[in-house]
Amino acid sequence: LEAAIATVGGSVSGSIGGSVGELGEFGLIKALASRMPAGPGTSVGIGDDSAVVAAPSGSVVAAVDMVIEGRHFLRSLSSGRDVGIKAAARSLADIAAMGAVPTALLAAVALPPALPAEWALDLASGLALEAERAGAGIVGGDTASADAVTVTVTALGDLGGHEPVLRSGASPGDIVAVCGPLGHSAAGYALLTGSRGPEAPRGPEALIAAHLRPAPSYAAGPEAARLGATAMIDVSDGLLADLGHVAAASGVAIDLSLASLAPSPANPLSSLTDHGFCPRPQVLDWILTGGEDHALVAAFPADATAGLPERWHVIGVVAAGTGVTVDGRPHEGAAAGWEHFR
Ligand SMILES: [Mg+2]
Numbered sequence: 001l002e003a004a005i006a007t008v009g010g011s012v013s014g015s016i017g018g019s020v021g022e023l024g025e026f027g028l029i030k031a032l033a034s035r036m037p038a039g040p041g042t043s044v045g046i047g048d049d050s051a052v053v054a055a056p057s058g059s060v061v062a063a064v065d066m067v068i069e070g071r072h073f074l075r076s077l078s079s080g081r082d083v084g085i086k087a088a089a090r091s092l093a094d095i096a097a098m099g100a101v102p103t104a105l106l107a108a109v110a111l112p113p114a115l116p117a118e119w120a121l122d123l124a125s126g127l128a129l130e131a132e133r134a135g136a137g138i139v140g141g142d143t144a145s146a147d148a149v150t151v152t153v154t155a156l157g158d159l160g161g162h163e164p165v166l167r168s169g170a171s172p173g174d175i176v177a178v179c180g181p182l183g184h185s186a187a188g189y190a191l192l193t194g195s196r197g198p199e200a201p202r203g204p205e206a207l208i209a210a211h212l213r214p215a216p217s218y219a220a221g222p223e224a225a226r227l228g229a230t231a232m233i234d235v236s237d238g239l240l241a242d243l244g245h246v247a248a249a250s251g252v253a254i255d256l257s258l259a260s261l262a263p264s265p266a267n268p269l270s271s272l273t274d275h276g277f278c279p280r281p282q283v284l285d286w287i288l289t290g291g292e293d294h295a296l297v298a299a300f301p302a303d304a305t306a307g308l309p310e311r312w313h314v315i316g317v318v319a320a321g322t323g324v325t326v327d328g329r330p331h332e333g334a335a336a337g338w339e340h341f342r
Contacts, residue, residue, distance in 0.1 A: 020120050021113030021145075028120060028143055032109075035124040039137015041103045041158070051139035053104045053156060061157035061164065063094035069149040077192055080119040082212040083151060084126020089214045090236065091155035092134045093294035096221030097234040099165035100157030102136040107153050110146035123151065126213075134218045162225040170231035170250035170299035176316040177308060178297045179220040182239055182261070183283065184210035186290025187269055190278075206268040216294040220311060224298045227307060232298035238289040240331055243297060243316075243324045250299075253321030255328060260315045261287050288331055 016023060016031055023031065033046045041054035053060075067087040069075060078086070088105060095102045107127055111120055131138050136155070170176075188211030191204075216234065224232055231250055233242045239256075247254045263269040263283065272278045299318055300308065308314070323330070 016117045016121060018117050019113060020111045020115045020117055023117045023120075025143060028111075028117070029141075031117070031121055032124040032141070032143070035121065035128045036138035036141075037128055037132050037136075039104050039131070039139060040135070042137045042139050045137065045139050046141070051104065051106070053137070053139060055103075055158055057159045057161050059159065061095055061098050061100040061159060062154065063091050064152065064154040065090040065094065067151045067153075075119075075149070078212055079126075080122030081126035081129070083149065084123040084128070085130045085213045086126075087151040087153045088127050088130035088134075088155075089216055089294055091153040092130065092136065092218060093214075093216040093234040093236070093296070095155045095157035096134075096216060096218045097165075097232050097296055098157065098159070099162055099221050099225030099229065099232060100159045101222050102131075102134040102155055102157045102218060104137045104139045104156045105131050105153055106140040106156075107138060107151065108142040108144075109152075110144045110148075110150040112147060112149065113145050115149065123149075127151075127153070133215075159225075160222060162222070165221075165225050165229045165232040165298065167231055167233055167246045167249035168251075170246055170252050170254070170318045172252055172318055172320045173302055174230055174299040174318040175302055175305050175314050176243070176254055176256070176297065176299050176318060177305075177312040177314045178235075178239075178295050179224075179311050179313070180217050180235075180295030181210060181267075181293050182235065182295055183263075183269055183286035183288075183290040183293070185214060185292040186211075186286040187272065187283070188212070190286075204268045204271050207272075210293065214292060214294045217296065217311065220296050223309065224296065224300075224312075227300060228304050229298040229300055232296060235291070235293050235295045235297055237291045239297065240288050240324050240326075241291075246297075246299065247322065247324055250318075251322075253319045254316055254324045255319060256288075256316035256324065256326045258284070258327045260313070261326075263287070288326065
């Protein structure tokens with residue numbers, strides 16, 4: 001990661017002092033634009049009225065997501081780079097969850113005039129880093145002033161000749177598998193804010209990093225499509241909540257195996273229970289209901305199970321019926337995922 005940061009940083013002409021307001025709109029746009037990767041499919045990038053991006057398969061997959069200071073992050077906890085990575089990852093994960101390859105991002109940022117310019121450039125670095133990790137360019141954007149930092153990222157993608165993997169395609173008899181961490185972001189948030197009590201340790205750092213900088217496995221989305229995934233979603237609101245969307249859209253029931261969800265000894269979540277920092281039910285609740293990890297969870301035909309790469313972990317089955325259960329019973333945890341406006 002540090003090497004990647006150095007590469008991105010290397011394209012920038014030095015650091016800039018002062019505030020966003022002192023830099024001015026055009027100075028800011030110029031400084032931000034200089035940090036953005038072009039992307040392999042971009043024929044017209046930043047600098048004209050619109051960008052032109054190749055859509056090799058003939059249709060464009062598109063998603064947008066908004067990140068707002070005070071609502072999705074605090075500047076006291078997240079650096080500009082963290083916020084840029086998170087904002088890009090949220091939209092890019094939605095592209096991967098359709099089975100598509102991300103091609104381009106457009107980023108609209110609203111910034112308080114008193115914000116240090118360096119913070120804004122750090123934000124741009126985060127967006128650029130995550131776009132590059134996904135293989136996408138950043139092909140356009142807009143800036144405005146606002147009381148709170150607001151970052152809106154539109155992501156585009158290409159299906160590479162596959163049909164999109166929808167939420168509605170799961171059938172009874174399919175298996176359910178996940179690629180990526182579950183509950184790490186929620187645990188990291190609890191560690192970061194000390195909301196589990198004054199005795200909270202500051203580590204493990206991996207969990208805190210997972211909260212600040214989610215790292216979805218973008219390649220796993222198209223991989224799942226190639227392997228015949230019948231339905232897919234990224235875990236943004238919590239495993240139970242998001243699989244609830246799949247179950248509802250597909251008209252099926254999903255039953256998860258608790259044993260398959262228990263963290264392995266190598267999982268940083270295990271260190272929390274090992275050291276008595278938090279009880280096992282709390283960790284399981286984070287795994288089942290914690291959001292923002294952006295793991296991909298997909299249904300596959302049962303005969304595809306043997307061919308799944310190791311990074312896909314089977315956690316449940318699809319059956320006739322409705323709703324999501326754990327070992328045949330509804331989960332009795334604190335909350336079934338994160339609902340906005342609650
Ligand atoms: Mg999503």
